[in-house]
Amino acid sequence: MSYLLRRIVFYVFTAWAAITINFFLPRLMPGDPVQALIAKEQGQLSTDAVHSLYVLFGLDKQQPLWQQYVDYWGQLLHGDLGLSFTFFPTPVSEVISSSLPWTLILVGVTTVCSFMLGTGLGVLAGWRRGSWVDLVLPVTTFISSVPYFWFGLIMIELLAGPNSFFPSSGGYDPGVVPGWDIDFIGSAVQHSLLPALTILISSMSGWILSMRNMMVTVSSEDYITVAHAKGLSDRRVMLSYAARNALLPNVSGFALSLGLIVGGTLLVEIVFSFPGVGFQLFQAVGAKDYPLMQGIFLIITLSVLAANFIADLAYLVLDPRTRKEG
Amino acid sequence: MAEPLIEIKNLNVDYGLGDDAVHAVSDVTLTLHRGEVLGLAGESGSGKSTLAYGMTRLLPPPGVVAGGEVIYHDPERGPYDVLSLTNNELRDFRWAETSIVFQGAMNSLNPVHRIGSQLTDVIRAHDPRSSKEARLARARELLTLVGIPSDRLDSYPHQLSGGMRQRVMIGMALALEPKVVIMDEPTTALDVVMQRQILGELVQLRERLGFSVLFITHDLSLLVEFSDRIAIMYGGRIVEQAPAKEIYTDSYHPYSAGLLGSFPALRGPKRELTGIPGSPPHPGFREYQTLVMCRAGSEFSRKGAVPCRRLYSKVEPGGPAGHADRVRFPPAVPEILRAVRAGPPGARCARCSRRFGQRGGLLAAPRPLTRVSTLEEIRWKPLPRR
Ligand SMILES: Nc1ncnc2c1ncn2[C@@H]1O[C@H](COP(=O)(O)OP(=O)(O)OP(=O)(O)O)[C@@H](O)[C@H]1O
Ligand SMILES: [Mg+2]
Numbered sequence: 001m002s003y004l005l006r007r008i009v010f011y012v013f014t015a016w017a018a019i020t021i022n023f024f025l026p027r028l029m030p031g032d033p034v035q036a037l038i039a040k041e042q043g044q045l046s047t048d049a050v051h052s053l054y055v056l057f058g059l060d061k062q063q064p065l066w067q068q069y070v071d072y073w074g075q076l077l078h079g080d081l082g083l084s085f086t087f088f089p090t091p092v093s094e095v096i097s098s099s100l101p102w103t104l105i106l107v108g109v110t111t112v113c114s115f116m117l118g119t120g121l122g123v124l125a126g127w128r129r130g131s132w133v134d135l136v137l138p139v140t141t142f143i144s145s146v147p148y149f150w151f152g153l154i155m156i157e158l159l160a161g162p163n164s165f166f167p168s169s170g171g172y173d174p175g176v177v178p179g180w181d182i183d184f185i186g187s188a189v190q191h192s193l194l195p196a197l198t199i200l201i202s203s204m205s206g207w208i209l210s211m212r213n214m215m216v217t218v219s220s221e222d223y224i225t226v227a228h229a230k231g232l233s234d235r236r237v238m239l240s241y242a243a244r245n246a247l248l249p250n251v252s253g254f255a256l257s258l259g260l261i262v263g264g265t266l267l268v269e270i271v272f273s274f275p276g277v278g279f280q281l282f283q284a285v286g287a288k289d290y291p292l293m294q295g296i297f298l299i300i301t302l303s304v305l306a307a308n309f310i311a312d313l314a315y316l317v318l319d320p321r322t323r324k325e326g
Numbered sequence: 327m328a329e330p331l332i333e334i335k336n337l338n339v340d341y342g343l344g345d346d347a348v349h350a351v352s353d354v355t356l357t358l359h360r361g362e363v364l365g366l367a368g369e370s371g372s373g374k375s376t377l378a379y380g381m382t383r384l385l386p387p388p389g390v391v392a393g394g395e396v397i398y399h400d401p402e403r404g405p406y407d408v409l410s411l412t413n414n415e416l417r418d419f420r421w422a423e424t425s426i427v428f429q430g431a432m433n434s435l436n437p438v439h440r441i442g443s444q445l446t447d448v449i450r451a452h453d454p455r456s457s458k459e460a461r462l463a464r465a466r467e468l469l470t471l472v473g474i475p476s477d478r479l480d481s482y483p484h485q486l487s488g489g490m491r492q493r494v495m496i497g498m499a500l501a502l503e504p505k506v507v508i509m510d511e512p513t514t515a516l517d518v519v520m521q522r523q524i525l526g527e528l529v530q531l532r533e534r535l536g537f538s539v540l541f542i543t544h545d546l547s548l549l550v551e552f553s554d555r556i557a558i559m560y561g562g563r564i565v566e567q568a569p570a571k572e573i574y575t576d577s578y579h580p581y582s583a584g585l586l587g588s589f590p591a592l593r594g595p596k597r598e599l600t601g602i603p604g605s606p607p608h609p610g611f612r613e614y615q616t617l618v619m620c621r622a623g624s625e626f627s628r629k630g631a632v633p634c635r636r637l638y639s640k641v642e643p644g645g646p647a648g649h650a651d652r653v654r655f656p657p658a659v660p661e662i663l664r665a666v667r668a669g670p671p672g673a674r675c676a677r678c679s680r681r682f683g684q685r686g687g688l689l690a691a692p693r694p695l696t697r698v699s700t701l702e703e704i705r706w707k708p709l710p711r712r
Binding site: 231320 | 382384386413416417419420421422425426428430433434435436437438439447448451452482484495498
């Protein structure tokens, strides 16, 4: 248990550090977000309006830094991440929560599928070396060397088009009203097929390769020979002895990729103009929308930390050697 | 002599294929009889483990059985060749008829499963209809048998000491009451007292259950005490096998003598301990027998390792009456070498290569350099004039 406690302390500390950096970074950056907004509105703002903006962004306060820091924490705990410039005056938290489900569902589902499929194929490829499964290897090696977005572009080029079943961009038909009905969900699924396929194919190959290599390494362990010598069925040796051990190093990789879900596969979302967090971050950067960027970074950092914590928990469950008690 | 249980006939095991293959086990013929403890001793790298892996078809790649038979005399089904069993038959054969305790017994347990589940899964695999309670009871019984408290069933391997893990493996080997138990240095992590205690129990169990043991070790003194017969392996071959007492009192092969000379006798007069000079030959060398001679005895091991290794000699089967398995070596090798090297001035050995006695360069492949086996066979030729 003390192990778990130590990890929790570590994560709390890291989260605090991340949030603090998030607080200081924009204050250290040269330039002025309000100036950026004024430039965007092309001088149509009166001085009064400009002043009210400063107040709104909390930039006018002649308060000491520590007071600002305390206020910042207060706001955070209320879920208040400030107002977005691009979608002025919508709060950042609202902007993010409108795009988060898109990314979570698309990238979440594909990440989990790709891990499971890739691991399964990797187990087979590592176990049945010298059979047809070996054919998978050159193909996956090739695919894993192709960048995501490039793959997406090729998909659009080949599969999408004016008369194609696959739409080339967006999250749903402009004609449908978002809501929990067949029309909308059908349209959303149809739009996410291509990006999902892109992510699936290009991320799965990594899992296949690493799982295969671990299987090959584990296959030469003494306990595998013993399992064979015991006359256990090939299936049991493969799954319960080899794959079970080979999986361990991949668990942390999987947790990390869970953490990166929110950051999204930025480039894929850009290529497909998918209304997720990644695409939004891209727009925010383009519009110098500091509050939005800050909010997204914060969410990404926290989700990476959460994923790492999940990895620790998974290790605790999967590898008895990490359990210190007894 | 009791009836044979496993007959290994002309077994050859190579690592790798083609010309680069290492012949780790060459032409081994060995019989394990019913109810017998057969000791297999030999230097590190002599191929003992490879023989154990080969006869049970557990060779790790690139190991391949290049030839031979392993006849198992099944009390129920009659004799069959283990090497030609189908995969399903092999799976049934394993552990139920022949179990193994591996040399790496420390790493033989799956780190992510409890001891209990690893003891019971083998019982379930061979007897799917057994009840869970029965399997657990059996597992407890096995642990007690090897001196581990049965509540350790719930432990993970990393929670046990190295010696405990070895004992768990020994217990596991007895789970299905097999006819043959192969033990490859199973007690290296145990202290001497525990080692003797376990071996003593093993021998008692054998008397009760009637299984046979192939016991692999470096420790000849242990073998002399516990085994019925001893086979000595060297360079991938069985160079000598005889009843244990006989090996002790009257070993024939210089290597056995060397091995025996390297440990103190438990009883009897004190004598000076001797090691075997030099390092063992690569098992691929056909000339290894000669090397034995060189290493076992003479100054050649210090001065002339190269010519020794390059010397080719024929091995004649047969030895003194009653020791058909023993191998006779040309006794004159050191003398031949000495004579050839000293050679008359202006002459060279007719049936030796010109490069004899020189160190081979990078391109000079090791090849047989002389074909003589007695001093009388040497013929001299005048050296050509420059
Ligand atoms: N995978 C392999 N590839 C090539 N050569 C191998 C391989 N495994 C073993 N060998 C060689 O086979 C020979 C016999 O090895 P083996 O493990 O059977 O020796 P051993 O008698 O059991 O030695 P020890 O007493 O140290 O356990 C050694 O010379 C070794 O170098
Ligand atoms: Mg060995």
